[in-house]
Amino acid sequence: EACTVQGRERLSGYSGDVRRYLKEVKHVLGFYYDGDDKELVANVEDLVMAMRYRDIYRIYDWTDLSKDVKEHLPGLYAVCMTQIYILEEAAGLNFQEDDIARIVLLVQNYMKKRRREAIFVTAANEEESYYNLKKLKDEFPHLHFGEVVNYQNFRIEDYERAFVVSTVVLKKEAQNLICITKHVSRSDIEAIKIKLAKNSMFKQEILKKVFSEELIYDMTAWNKEDALKKAVNGLLRQGYVEEGFLDEVLAREKILTTSIGNKVAIPHVYKKHVIESGVSIIRLKNSVKWSEEERVDLIF
Secondary structure, eight states: OHHHHHHHHHTOOOHHHHHHHHHHHHHHHOOOOOSOOHHHHHHHHHHHHHHHHHHHHTOOOOOOHHHHHHHHOHHHHHHHHHTTHHHHHHHTOOOOHHHHHHHHHHHHHHHHHTOEEEEEEEOSOHHHHHHHHHHHHHHOTTEEEEEEEEGGGOOGGGGTTSEEEESSOOSSOOTTEEEOOTTOOHHHHHHHHHHHHTTSSOOHHHHHHHSOGGGEEEEOOSSHHHHHHHHHHHHHHTTSBOTTHHHHHHHHHHHSOOEEETTEEOOOOOSTTBSSOOOOEEEEEEEEEOSSSOEEEEEO
């Protein structure tokens, strides 16, 4: 009973930390999150509480969920993992891969519900229109293309809150409108991404500072430790980190492997021995064993 009461005391008051964590995830992903979604906050808080009980009562829980999530949602997994330190510090817990995978699924479901409305305007016939619409849906799952509108029946004023993609050059211009070719080619897809990125919080000068060409290397490595040492050496030489950073990276890897699937890993450390933010990119000529089941040849 004493242990149960102590557990209850330790399991309260995480909603604020959960909201802070979700806001950081939102900043990176760029999806709509107003900080007031009680269901998402409650679900993530419940997960943290379940982990707390698991820690207190030393319950073994392993589902291998992360393997499938990494395969199908590597980008989302990466973002949720790199921000997890917020919840770890608040709860005093070490999150495992399956724990992060569960958060990924909660965030993914939330994103599906909060996708930005999008409209596809075209002059093509029905078959071609829906063929091109599928291209857009596949490339932009975070947009909800609710309908296809013929350009003759389209008024931009009716869709002020939607993102409008048109294969017809319209007479009126608008911030939420982009005109592309009727083929919805790869260059059109890239143009749409650029248009969407203009509303992103990320500034070019920040990206250029964090992603420096001087920190991109092609090399070989004997093993995971050798690859990490070479990656950290680049950050050391450029003044991004100080001595001791490598030890922190290696310690972090023992708690939680930072592979995200597809032979990619994103080892990272927050605060300790960090002078300023930077990313070293290592393209290995040979893959190295990163965990029991995964090999890696690209390291951020």
